[in-house]
Amino acid sequence: MQTLSNESVSTTSSALMAPALELPANRIGRQNRCTVAETVSFTGTGIHTAGATTLRIHPAAPGTGLILQSTSPSLGIIPISPLSVTETAQAVTLSNGSWKVHTVEHVLCAMAVAGITDAILELDGTEIPILDGAAGELYRGIMAAGVQESDVAVEPIRLSAPVWVVKDDKYLVAIPADDFRVTYTIDFPHPELKGKTYHGLLNSEIMEQEILEARTFGFLKDVEELRKRGLGMGASLENAVVLTDTGYLNDDLRYPDECLRHKVLDLIGDLYLLGRPLMAHIIAFRAGHALDVALGRNIIANLSGDELAGRRN
Numbered sequence: 001m002q003t004l005s006n007e008s009v010s011t012t013s014s015a016l017m018a019p020a021l022e023l024p025a026n027r028i029g030r031q032n033r034c035t036v037a038e039t040v041s042f043t044g045t046g047i048h049t050a051g052a053t054t055l056r057i058h059p060a061a062p063g064t065g066l067i068l069q070s071t072s073p074s075l076g077i078i079p080i081s082p083l084s085v086t087e088t089a090q091a092v093t094l095s096n097g098s099w100k101v102h103t104v105e106h107v108l109c110a111m112a113v114a115g116i117t118d119a120i121l122e123l124d125g126t127e128i129p130i131l132d133g134a135a136g137e138l139y140r141g142i143m144a145a146g147v148q149e150s151d152v153a154v155e156p157i158r159l160s161a162p163v164w165v166v167k168d169d170k171y172l173v174a175i176p177a178d179d180f181r182v183t184y185t186i187d188f189p190h191p192e193l194k195g196k197t198y199h200g201l202l203n204s205e206i207m208e209q210e211i212l213e214a215r216t217f218g219f220l221k222d223v224e225e226l227r228k229r230g231l232g233m234g235a236s237l238e239n240a241v242v243l244t245d246t247g248y249l250n251d252d253l254r255y256p257d258e259c260l261r262h263k264v265l266d267l268i269g270d271l272y273l274l275g276r277p278l279m280a281h282i283i284a285f286r287a288g289h290a291l292d293v294a295l296g297r298n299i300i301a302n303l304s305g306d307e308l309a310g311r312r313n
């Protein structure tokens, strides 16, 4: 997006445009509702289905929200929401009963960071292309298409009390806050992934620098079992970090703790099923898609009607 100085705003024909607002320092996203300036498309393989698909992100009016739309009119649309989620094994799947869309979390993370609140995501298949396994390529494509900012403010979701999900020894807690922070601990039985914690304030700038390029990951020992279940069919060293019993198959890690950062990426994408930034300190211990989506649903259940509609009380 072009940023105009005060001088150029007052002396050019762009004077009627709203000046570009700064990105908030205290949270991910933008101050106002935004869409893509023009349609942007991504073509690639689905990591689980291995099918080739094309995703087109089209502009939409402020207040539309984020909507999945099939190129087959009979399959209809799916509103992007925690309430549309039907499966969380390995990836997040949304469905309207007649159409399923797998692996929505990475494009949602890219849209959260770009601040896109309104768009039609048109898909010609059943899975969002995995591309390089991270969200950076999706984010850069969206930013290259341009972000069209409206004059309608985005009201972040504010919590009046902590909201949490606990399952066995895993938990995910959202504590009310004036900014957005994540404290994320993974604890896999692997020397590189045992008891590692990421902690920090996250906004769009920090996400771009620290999180967006972290690729998805899997354990080599699980590949056969996953493929028996029809999962991970399109996974490769091109789009995933693969863990051996003691190290990595890849020799090109993008961050020393890339897998931990990818868990944060997934969390941000899953929480953006809510369609608005969240003001909270998220504390995650061994969380994943199932807990992320359950937390999103609990947050919806705890919001008043006014808050759900994005209005201030």
Ligand SMILES: [Zn+2]
Residues within 6 Å of the ligand: 105, 106, 216, 262, 266
């Ligand atoms: Zn992921």
